[in-house]
Amino acid sequence: xxxxxxxxxxxxxxxxxxxxxxxxxxxxxxxxxxxxxxxxxxxxxxxxxxxxxxxxxxxxxxxxxxxxxxxxxxxxxxxxxxxxxxxxxxxxxxxxxxxxxxxxxxxxxxxxxxxxxxxxxxxxxxxxxxxxxxxxxxxxxxxxxxxxxxxxxxxxxxxxxxxxxxxxxxxxxxxxxxxxxxxxxxxxxxxxxxxxxxxxxxxxxxxxxxxxxxxxxxxxxxxxxxxxxxxxxxxxxxxxxxxxxxxxxxxxxxxxxxxx
Amino acid sequence: xxxxxxxxxxxxxxxxxxxxxxxxxxxxxxxxxxxxxxxxxxxxxxxxxxxxxxxxxxxxxxxxxxxxxxxxxxxxxxxxxxxxxxxxxxxxxxxxxxxxxxxxxxxxxxxxxxxxxxxxxxxxxxxxxxxxxxxxxxxxxxxxxxxxxxxxxxxxxxxxxxxxxxxxxxxxxxxxxxxxxxxxxxxxxxxxxxxxxxxxxxxxxxxxxxxxxxxxxxxxxxxxxxxxxxxxxxxxxxxxxxxxxxxxxxxxxxxxxxxxxxxxxxxxxxxxxxxxxxxxxxxxxxxxxxxxxxxxxxxxxxxxxxxxxxxxxxxxxxxxxxxxxxxxxxxxxxxxxxxxxxxxxxxxxxxxxxxxxxxxxxxxxxxxxxxxxxxxxxxxxxxxxxxxxxxxxxxxxxxxxxxxxxxxxxxxxx
Numbered sequence: 001x002x003x004x005x006x007x008x009x010x011x012x013x014x015x016x017x018x019x020x021x022x023x024x025x026x027x028x029x030x031x032x033x034x035x036x037x038x039x040x041x042x043x044x045x046x047x048x049x050x051x052x053x054x055x056x057x058x059x060x061x062x063x064x065x066x067x068x069x070x071x072x073x074x075x076x077x078x079x080x081x082x083x084x085x086x087x088x089x090x091x092x093x094x095x096x097x098x099x100x101x102x103x104x105x106x107x108x109x110x111x112x113x114x115x116x117x118x119x120x121x122x123x124x125x126x127x128x129x130x131x132x133x134x135x136x137x138x139x140x141x142x143x144x145x146x147x148x149x150x151x152x153x154x155x156x157x158x159x160x161x162x163x164x165x166x167x168x169x170x171x172x173x174x175x176x177x178x179x180x181x182x183x184x185x186x187x188x189x190x191x192x193x194x195x196x197x198x199x200x201x202x203x204x205x206x207x208x209x210x211x212x213x214x215x216x217x218x219x220x221x222x223x224x225x226x227x228x229x230x231x232x233x234x235x236x237x238x239x240x241x242x243x244x245x246x247x248x249x250x251x252x253x254x255x256x257x258x259x260x
Numbered sequence: 261x262x263x264x265x266x267x268x269x270x271x272x273x274x275x276x277x278x279x280x281x282x283x284x285x286x287x288x289x290x291x292x293x294x295x296x297x298x299x300x301x302x303x304x305x306x307x308x309x310x311x312x313x314x315x316x317x318x319x320x321x322x323x324x325x326x327x328x329x330x331x332x333x334x335x336x337x338x339x340x341x342x343x344x345x346x347x348x349x350x351x352x353x354x355x356x357x358x359x360x361x362x363x364x365x366x367x368x369x370x371x372x373x374x375x376x377x378x379x380x381x382x383x384x385x386x387x388x389x390x391x392x393x394x395x396x397x398x399x400x401x402x403x404x405x406x407x408x409x410x411x412x413x414x415x416x417x418x419x420x421x422x423x424x425x426x427x428x429x430x431x432x433x434x435x436x437x438x439x440x441x442x443x444x445x446x447x448x449x450x451x452x453x454x455x456x457x458x459x460x461x462x463x464x465x466x467x468x469x470x471x472x473x474x475x476x477x478x479x480x481x482x483x484x485x486x487x488x489x490x491x492x493x494x495x496x497x498x499x500x501x502x503x504x505x506x507x508x509x510x511x512x513x514x515x516x517x518x519x520x521x522x523x524x525x526x527x528x529x530x531x532x533x534x535x536x537x538x539x540x541x542x543x544x545x546x547x548x549x550x551x552x553x554x555x556x557x558x559x560x561x562x563x564x565x566x567x568x569x570x571x572x573x574x575x576x577x578x579x580x581x582x583x584x585x586x587x588x589x590x591x592x593x594x595x596x597x598x599x600x601x602x603x604x605x606x607x608x609x610x611x612x613x614x615x616x617x618x619x620x621x622x623x624x625x626x627x628x629x630x631x632x633x634x635x636x637x638x639x640x641x642x643x644x645x646x647x648x649x650x651x652x653x654x655x656x657x658x659x660x661x662x663x664x665x666x667x668x669x670x671x672x673x674x
Contacts, residue, residue: 115470115494115584115586116586117584117585118585118586118587118588118607118608118609119608119609121587121608121609122609170662171662171663173662174659174660174662174663175659175663177655177656177658177659177662178656178659178660181652181655181656181659184652185652188618188645189609189610189611190608190609191620192432192611192618192620192638192640193430193432193640193642194423194645194648194652195423197349197354197374199350202346202349202350202354203350205346206343206346206347206350209339209342209343209346210343212339213336213339213340213343216332216335216336216339217336219332220332220333220336238347241350246350249350249351250353
């Protein structure tokens, strides 16, 4: 299996996801939403899995490979949210975001080969990256919700919509914490210290603290919806810096985390 | 302002004050010397901090300020201040705290954030608030509802506090071991030599490498093609044929350990199972458009033999870049003063633990590559690590609690 086949898997997955998202808008029976979305996820995961097998290493090393996981987890996060809250628009949003990341992978392919440098050969590698990508997907879904509530929705924001944001952020934040701490435990084994203030680590700390501010602000001033949503979007900006923004920072030239 | 009840304004004012005092201190007397925190100063500081928290908690009924220490009004501005400083840290390059940096920026300490007065003050304030939050919650602990709260907050407190207090006790030393000679002298980051209570003897160092890659380069510019997104083929054991741009590449012969010899006026490769051997492939390349055909040896070279490229046409050559390492490993014996003898293999990601030291594979003689007769280790000792790990594991458990138990909305606490 190679990236040449990605476009076919991606198109099939997207078709299924779109069928699911359209069904969600139509308020039809639940299975018409779940079955296509899950089938799409299975097709997409089949590609990830076969890449994993043919590369003989987890496909998590390059930016393109992390985007692959992100495109997978976005509809997962969307579907979980849908199952709990029945927002008819959430699947559409998550599928659009997944589509964007799939397009980046199709139109800007990178070198993908089997080599994995020794520092990355660790049992912590897979959980560290998967947990982070899932957190990013959850927080991405939360950010999309926040944009919708702040800029697109004409009527006043409702309490239950804020509750959805909270749930997404809580879940995302818990995974963010797990990812960061797995990283710390791994760093001790690989580099001798659990926290070295590498640029990626610094931005991970900033992101983590920023979401912590959102969580505490929501607890303290639960009625101030707009301020809370703005804090959340600023946190999401910090997350973008952490994920790929640092690659453009001169400070990150020697980072142990820059992808190639 | 400063009319009760206090709000965010007062909280931000305190952080602003700390920041200002910190900047003035920084300009007046220079950065904080964190090395004073070595044992037993750090332990004493910890005890004083604990006693201070308890005293402030007891006095919090009478003193409004102490009561506010565990409030959202103070916690949120404190978090915002810390995050702003962390963002500054993320935007500017960071240097070790003992480096001397010139100019105003150097004096201001932004590039040595961790030992800048304003950071230390704002961070300490954050820790005090976190400490008071934990003490308050523990003092009226409900086993059912408070476990996740305490795991998250106390875990973070322990990890941050012990990480910060313990950092001065961390020793990171470099030790260079040569084959067959036990070595017990190591150097710290400033070049001071220390004699250790253990000795490391290197038996053998090795590098396992990934299979060779083949790439196309532009003969004139030397750039890998296609420019911008270079392509390569990985010639592993079962590889026979692949395509690069318009060229179909077939591997006819492969020698893992080869020597480069001259046969008349041509170069060829022969088996050479010894030090300095390189990897060589005999390849045939056919251009699928022009049907032009070339064949010959391609090799990545070693410290003994130079690279060998195959010129395909006026524009292109086929090359084998240096092979990427799969594994570095040092086979060692460690002797301790308590007369223990430990055999082990030290690899990247697999340090060896001996008497409180963790020994990491750091480097080797790069000019010799896999035939290096030395191996450079990093020895790390961090006596506060178990405490930090306790905090980290509490936070991990707290994160799992966040996922498992549904969130309950709490009323304002103050």
